[in-house]
Amino acid sequence: MISTSTPSHSGRPAQRRRTRMAILDATTQLLRDGHAPTLEEIAERAEVSRRTIYMHFPTLDQLILDATMGALAGRDVEEEFEPESDVSERVATIVDTLYDHAEEWLPIGRRMVALTAANSPAHGPKRGQRRVEWIQRAVEPLRERLTDEQHDRLVSALSIVLGWEAMIVLQDIRGHTPEREREVTAWTAQVLVRAMLEEASA
Numbered sequence: 001m002i003s004t005s006t007p008s009h010s011g012r013p014a015q016r017r018r019t020r021m022a023i024l025d026a027t028t029q030l031l032r033d034g035h036a037p038t039l040e041e042i043a044e045r046a047e048v049s050r051r052t053i054y055m056h057f058p059t060l061d062q063l064i065l066d067a068t069m070g071a072l073a074g075r076d077v078e079e080e081f082e083p084e085s086d087v088s089e090r091v092a093t094i095v096d097t098l099y100d101h102a103e104e105w106l107p108i109g110r111r112m113v114a115l116t117a118a119n120s121p122a123h124g125p126k127r128g129q130r131r132v133e134w135i136q137r138a139v140e141p142l143r144e145r146l147t148d149e150q151h152d153r154l155v156s157a158l159s160i161v162l163g164w165e166a167m168i169v170l171q172d173i174r175g176h177t178p179e180r181e182r183e184v185t186a187w188t189a190q191v192l193v194r195a196m197l198e199e200a201s202a
Contacts, residue, residue, distance in 0.1 A: 020056045022046045027067035031108045036064070068112040081137065087197075090138035091189045094162050099182040102167065109164030131163055139193075145200045154196045161188050 026046035030037035039060050043050050057063035080097065081090050098105075135158045143151060160166065162185070170181040 016056075019048060019052060023048060023053055023056060023063065024067045027063055028108070031064070031067060031111055032104055033107075036111060064111055068108050085141075087139050087142050087193050088190055090141075091158065091162075091193055092186060094134055094138060095182065095186045095189060098162065098167070099178065099185070102178060102181075106164065106167060106171075110168065113164055113168065132159055135159060135162060142196070142200070146196070150196060150200060154192065157192045158189060161185060161192065 023042065023046045027037060027042050030041055030045060037045075039050055039053060042063070043053055046053075053063065057066065080093050085093075132155065135155050139146075139151065139154055139158070142154075146154065166185060167181060170176045170184060174184075176184065
């Protein structure tokens with residue numbers, strides 16, 4: 001079990017951070033196994049007590065939400081953009097990244113959707129902000145050609161397509177294979193980009 005004692009007062013914040021990270025890591029690992037972990041399972045995996053978990057996270061849902069957001073935000077998709085790449089190529093990179101890691105990430109994405117969809121956020125988005133940042137970076141080459149309204153509309157439209165919600169619809173409602181899901185997602189995203197390019201050129 002992870003010890004909560006430290007040799008000095010100065011070591012306590014570092015120990016708390018290590019304990020918190022161990023709890024989050026354990027939660028993320030269990031989520032990647034494809035099921036919603038219980039508090040007992042998390043405590044066992046992190047080698048801490050239930051009381052220790054509650055010292056860091058007031059509720060199980062908050063712990064799972066924090067672990068989910070951390071896992072999904074960890075990959076810097078925009079680092080994979082080629083400096084001279086156009087918007088279509090950058091959007092394709094996001095699609096490829098989503099589907100290359102879907103098996104690992106989708107169970108986590110499902111959990112985050114379940115935790116946050118029921119209630120509207122009171123102070124800005126609880127989820128999806130990292131996705132918006134990826135998309136804004138992807139459409140950056142077009143920024144000077146678009147009005148503020150056009151830019152906002154394109155980012156919003158791509159946010160509908162490039163995310164867990166769309167993947168869940170294609171899988172659960174349409175019954176598509178992963179290959180077909182990727183194909184439909186890529187086609188839809190590129191249609192949106194081409195439509196905006198035409199509008200900006202009109």
